[in-house]
Amino acid sequence: MSDPLDARLSAALVVFIGLAVSALLTADVSGRARVALWAKSSASLGFVVLGLVNADAAHAFDRWVLVGLVFAALGDVALALPGERVFLAGVGAFALGHLAYVVAALAHAWPVTAPLYAFAAIGPSLLAYRWLYPRLGKMRLPVAVYVVIITVMVISAFALHGLHAESGRLFLIGALLFYASDLSVARDRFVHRAFFNRAWGLPAYYAAQVCIALSVAAL
Numbered sequence: 001m002s003d004p005l006d007a008r009l010s011a012a013l014v015v016f017i018g019l020a021v022s023a024l025l026t027a028d029v030s031g032r033a034r035v036a037l038w039a040k041s042s043a044s045l046g047f048v049v050l051g052l053v054n055a056d057a058a059h060a061f062d063r064w065v066l067v068g069l070v071f072a073a074l075g076d077v078a079l080a081l082p083g084e085r086v087f088l089a090g091v092g093a094f095a096l097g098h099l100a101y102v103v104a105a106l107a108h109a110w111p112v113t114a115p116l117y118a119f120a121a122i123g124p125s126l127l128a129y130r131w132l133y134p135r136l137g138k139m140r141l142p143v144a145v146y147v148v149i150i151t152v153m154v155i156s157a158f159a160l161h162g163l164h165a166e167s168g169r170l171f172l173i174g175a176l177l178f179y180a181s182d183l184s185v186a187r188d189r190f191v192h193r194a195f196f197n198r199a200w201g202l203p204a205y206y207a208a209q210v211c212i213a214l215s216v217a218a219l
Contacts, residue, residue: 044073051213064104069099105156118158174211181205
């Protein structure tokens with residue numbers, strides 16, 4: 001990043017997101033749902049603005065990352081609200097966000113060009129779906145589609161990193177953190193609702209989006 005002002009603004013936004021996530025976890029553990037919603041919305045708005053600060057509209061990668069960040073933020077708000085339909089809308093928003101990240105990666109690399117070890121992501125995805133399957137009910141098909149999409153996103157991130165090891169590192173780290181954080185969401189929603197899931201899942205998720213937002217400055 002060449003502009004010192006952009007660098008300072010990015011640093012301030014990262015601190016802001018960190019503080020908002022801390023407020024979110026504090027509100028969550030104390031049962032203050034309205035405060036948690038505001039904190040979550042603020043943190044998500046923060047990573048969208050972070051992407052805007054660093055993006056160059058002339059680059060396809062940057063544009064699609066911004067689309068992904070916006071869909072992720074919409075998904076965050078949806079998942080913070082009660083109701084199965086809203087939850088399904090949130091899953092859909094996240095799926096579209098992952099697809100946007102896949103398209104962003106396609107600006108530089110195709111999934112088939114990923115190193116062979118990248119396809120090992122298929123294994124954990126299958127195991128996670130098998131673990132969740134008995135508990136999903138009518139969500140089985142939507143979750144299956146979502147698992148396929150996020151797995152392709154991770155493989156695409158490996159492909160990008162394989163061709164651009166230095167500049168693609170942040171995008172890959174973000175993709176892996178996003179992948180891991182979704183396990184906490186799935187466990188919290190379908191297996192056992194507990195603060196522990198969110199205590200590690202939310203920081204991992206927001207760290208993922210920060211990495212992805214900052215990756216536009218490198219690629």
